[in-house]
Amino acid sequence: MDRKDGVQMSTMNQEAHYRRMTQDSIPHLITQLAVPTIISMLVTSIYNMADTYFVGTISTSASGATGIVFSLMSILQAFGFMFGHGAGANISQQLGSKNVEKARIYASTSFFLSIFVGTVVMVIGLIFMDPMMRMMGSTDTILPYARIYAFYILLAGMAMTSSCVLNNILRYEGKAFYAMIGLTLGGVLNIFGDYILVRIFHMGIAGAGLSTTISQYISMFVLVLPYLQGKTQSRLQPKYVTCKPEILNRIFTTGLPSLSRQGLNSLSTMVLNTTSAMYGDAAVAGISIATRIVSFLFCVALGIGQGFQPVSAFNYGAKIYSRVKKGFYFTLKSGTALMAILAVIAFTFSGHFVALFRDDPDVI
Structure with missing residues (x-):
């Protein structure tokens, strides 16, 4: 295929994507984007739940450590989501306006910023490890476990932040399936890694941390492949990185x-951990497990909302405001109904869910 044919094919793909985002049925389009997103978010939550499950077989203090470090993971993900959603919404809007070059500027700038911030958090965390763990609610008996687990999570910091960006850009381009593949593969590998390193090699909480680090970097590599293979309109190249206030501000x-x-x-997790620490490690472990379960269920609501976001941004950029309004009401109704059902299930079987991770009466 020569350069001219490649350009023509790229243009045809862009036009097909434009027609899909502006003409397909709103409920069908949002569902089509939301389902892979929900799956990928549930898998991301499984990263944490797998560690909690396998670490729960070690001791109550070790189980509590995963809850302490969960706050650290949330901080890394917060920066990743900021750059991911910050870039993604603007990329989708620019593609809706058929401004591909500007979309590439948003993509590259956010991607490299996420790598930089993830590295900074890692360095600061490694230097101030113990004070940070105590600030997050660690007790003296939990601290040795939290220190080990946090070390590996910090090593994965760059992968966590950049994966959030890669995932969100793919979603906002309407390629949620690619995002699902990258995150799902990482989640599955983490489960197997936990089993091998914790159960077979008896590495304890260090094994769970190492498994998470390895799977995060593999997930990052898989997520970056569509960009390297030219399957996206966005590009991840230093030449597109900018420090223009207008771009950074948006x-x-x-x-x-x-x-x-x-x-x-x-922050709320830190407060819960700190408050529950006065009641002992079992209380911290209980809060840790409950937080993971709630986060897992909440992924459904977030996934539906994130299925709506690219549809909203793209049609806003294309100035088809009626589709934005229609999508909003569909998302609100479907999200409310699903979360009401999940809330009833979680309340009814709460004790059984907790027992899956730590079958200790004090924790339950």
Whole structure:
């Protein structure tokens, strides 16, 4: 295929994507984008739940450590979501306006910023490890486990933040399936890694941490492949990186709600851990497990909302405001109905869910 044919094919793909986002049935389009997104978010939650499950077989203190470090993971994900949603919404809007070059600027700038911030968090965390763990609610008996687990999570910091960006850009381009593949593969590998390193090699909580680190980097590699293979309109190249205030301001302001939501989630987890620490390790472990279960269920609501976001941004950029309004009401109704059903199930079987991770009466 020569260069001219390649350009023509790229143009045809862009036109097909434009017609899909502006003409397909709204419920069908949102569902088509939401289902892979929900699956990928559930798998991301499984990263944490797999560690909690296998670490729960070690001791109550070790189980509590995963809850302490969950706040750290939330901070890393908060920055990742900020850059991911900040870039994604603007990319989708620019593609709706058929401004591909500007979309590539948003993609590259956010991607390399996420790598930089993930590295900074890693360095700061490694230097101030113990004070940070205590601030997040660690007790003296939990601290040795939390220190080990946090070390490996910090090593994965760059992969966590950048994977969030790669995942969200793919979704906002309407390629949620590619995002699902990358995150699902990482989640499956983490489960097998936990089993091998914790159960077979008896590495304890270090094995769970190492498994998470390896699977995060593999997930990052798989997520970056569509960009390298030219399957996306976005590009991840240094030449597109910019420090223009206009671009940075739009990334930060658009991504701020995601940073705030995830940041407040991390803060609330710290407060819960600190408050429950006075009642012992069992209380911290119980809070840790309950937090993971709630986060897992909440992925459904977030996934539906994130299925709506690319549809909303693209049609807003294309100035088809009626589709934005129709999509909003469909998302609101379907999200409310599904979460009501899940809330009833979780309340009814709460004790059974907790027992899956730590069959200790004090924890339950």
